[in-house]
Amino acid sequence: MKSLSAHDLLIAWEHGWNRHPVDRAQLLRTLSAPSADPVAIAGEPLGARNAALLEVRAATFGGRLRARIDCPQCSAPLELELDTTTLLDACQKPRELVEVQGLRFRPPCNRDLACIAGELDAETATRQLLTLCAIDKPEDLDLDALLSEVESALESADPWSDLSLAVHCDACERRWSEPLDVPALLWDEVQHRARALLDEVHLLAQAYGWTEGMILDLSDRRRAAYLQRVMA
Ligand SMILES: [Zn+2]
Known part of the structure; x- marks a missing residue:
């Protein structure tokens, strides 16, 4: 599965900000599989779509997933952490009919x-x-x-069409299922990263006179190294 490049992240942010979540899911899937037929992507069962987007998420942002939620019973803040690779290993492929x-x-x-x-x-x-x-x-x-x-x-x-995580609160012993909306989760991270990239482009373009394309072509490591020097 292809990770989303810096260019892809800005394309997703630019074209997805005012779109319906369903269209955002299609946009992110299409960007992650540029050689695939978009019509075929739109027709894949939701479980397959969710698994593919979780793979894109792992390839782009790493396999660790951390989230903070509040217990619905006692409001205690809970830190959820999961390894998406393990989750994907357990993915059940959808049946056709x-x-x-x-x-x-x-x-x-x-x-x-x-x-x-x-x-x-x-x-x-x-x-x-x-x-x-x-x-x-x-x-x-x-x-x-x-x-x-x-x-x-x-x-x-198609069990992966509607994912949820079993959560347990140590403070009050409440157990419940927390929905895991993969497209929404990935979209939030894409937006967040795209905004940070815009800041990076802005600073590096000002400092060196490079174009947006040149700055986005840099690897994350190089971009960070130049930024460090600009901010020093
Ligand atoms: Zn609780």
Whole structure:
């Protein structure tokens, strides 16, 4: 998996800042796999998308993931730390299809999420999503009767589509599942790094008269070494 270069990070920041999270996920996936067909990327099951983005995250920012959350019961601050390589080793690949009462469904993909992004009512959105995922669409298809059965079949067919971490608070012994939104997590880090890169370009361009492209072409190590000299 390709890491995101300094150029990629600024492209993502520039084109993603005012976009829907679903579009940001597509943008980050496309930047990380420039030779892949964007249409195929949009059609990959969400679990595959999440695994790919977690790999991009590890390649770009390292395999250690640290997060701070507050316990929902006693508000104690908790530091979460996990090794994404271990997590990825345990990744379960999505199944292509599930069958519920003789009807076939495929796991949802990013394109499906884009189609329902404008729907504000959660139940209607779920119904629309499952209609998109239905391979067999008989005229008398009554999704309402199958909704929960199809949802749980698809969840087990693509367990990485909706990731969560088991968390335990030592202070009050509360245990809960904390959602792990891989695209949102990666987007936050991309934004943060892109802003820092803009500052670095600004300082180095002022000091040396180099262009943005020249500065972004430098390795992180060289850029940091020049910055150290400029700030000295
Ligand atoms: Zn607690």
